[in-house]
Amino acid sequence: MTDPQVAGDERIALLREPAHQVSANQLKLWRTVELIEFVIGMAILVALWIFVPHPWWLLPLFVALVLGDLVLMLWIPGLKFRTHRWEVTSGAVYTQTGWLSTKQRIAPLSRVQTVDTRRGPLMRLFGLSAVTITTASSAGAIEIIGLDEDVATRVVAELTEITSADQGDAT
Secondary structure, three states: OOOHHHHHHHHHHHOOOOOEEOOHHHHHHHHHHHHHHHHHHHHHHHHHHHHOOOOOOHHHHHHHHHHHHHHHHHHHHHHHHHHOEEEEOOOEEEEEEOOOOOEEEEEEHHHEEEEEEEOOHHHHHOOEEEEEEEEOOOOOOEEEEEEEHHHHHHHHHHHHHHHHHOOOOOO
């Protein structure tokens, strides 16, 4: 008889990171969003500095916030880029997101109900798309972000071909 602990460890060992990283343009998009947030935050802080009487400790707080925001703006997008991954196989969709707390999702293609593509204004500026795969799962849809537009088109076509071959109702 096999030890249940060993069987569980073997299953865990079979799990791996998805094969593909997001597009390098996604890193640029994340940095742009961080820069926009930084500029807005600085505008608010400057407005507060100008229009609100300030005690002596506000200047060190202002400097600390600026330095902290600069570090986050330069560091966080790179962490996200290294950890966000995706893969579509003939049997499942795999995603991995998060940099502080990593989340992996695996959805069997037999459970796929819809496949959608999203391209917001900033995404279009960087030539990116996101593909959302809705499944018959209480965990919700799976989203693959940071795909180049041509890659997203191929992923949608591949998922459509694979899932349309299955005669089940994805429930």
